[in-house]
Amino acid sequence: MVNSAVLSDTELTALLKEGDLQAFTNIYNRYWPPLFLHVRRMLSDDDQAQDVLQDMFGWLWQHKSELHFSSSLAAYLYTATRNRVFNRIKHEKVKTNRLEDIRLFMQKGSYEADEALRYKQLAAIVKSEVEKMPEKMRQIFELSRNQYMSHKEIAEMLNISEHTVRTQVQRALKILRNKLGVSHAVLLTIIAMMD
CATH class of the missing domain: 1.10.1740.10 (RNA polymerase sigma factor, region 2, helix turn helix motif)
Structure with missing residues (x-):
């Protein structure tokens, strides 16, 4: 030996x-x-x-x-x-930024039960829309948003280009923004509340 x-x-x-x-x-x-x-x-x-x-x-x-x-x-x-x-570090920064977005949102007015219900409903729509996405787009989106993986890591993991990853994430976010009729910041806040 x-x-x-x-x-x-x-x-x-x-x-x-x-x-x-x-x-x-x-x-x-x-x-x-x-x-x-x-x-x-x-x-x-x-x-x-x-x-x-x-x-x-x-x-x-x-x-x-x-x-x-x-x-x-x-x-x-x-x-x-x-x-x-x-x-x-990126994950911690994203969490901090999302919490700050939520804090600012809550400061704009009283955070009443109907607003909480609206966010729950929006979160349910996001989940439903993500499930309807083409398989590759959904997989890339979930790795990016739920696993906090970088575009480079996702590209290496799935053996595709970083450009493809970036494009798929952007398309997924656009689909969700259009479906919900909300801004990018509000969409990210909703996604953050789903974690």
Whole structure:
């Protein structure tokens, strides 16, 4: 039995693709400490840094047989981790912006039961319209709005261009705005309330 702790990244990657748990463990042990420091510097939060890395390494193991990258293992792991950090930051920013939109909406007048009911009705229409969308458009829209995935991530996941993803999301939003007769900001607020 070869001691995989002394193997190169290339050798470890090849073993990982074959489902070698020891190779995965060695990659994890080799890269967790520097990646943790890198993520902690970006997020300034140990718990969030650990969450990001757990997510990234979990994804790595689940998709081990599909791994294809032209650069080094280290570069791949740093890029994958950095993308997750950016998604987390984007997700937090989106949540903050949506909450601010809702707060501003509520300040414009008294937030009475009939307004809450109207939002529920609009949310039901949004859900219904999303379900009626062509399958690819619905899938892209849900990954973008519900999973907070970037256009690039969706494109890579579905093996399509970023332009296609952007176009599908824009078309989906236009369909919903036209159906509901509301502004873009109000539509995003309704979608946020559906989370």
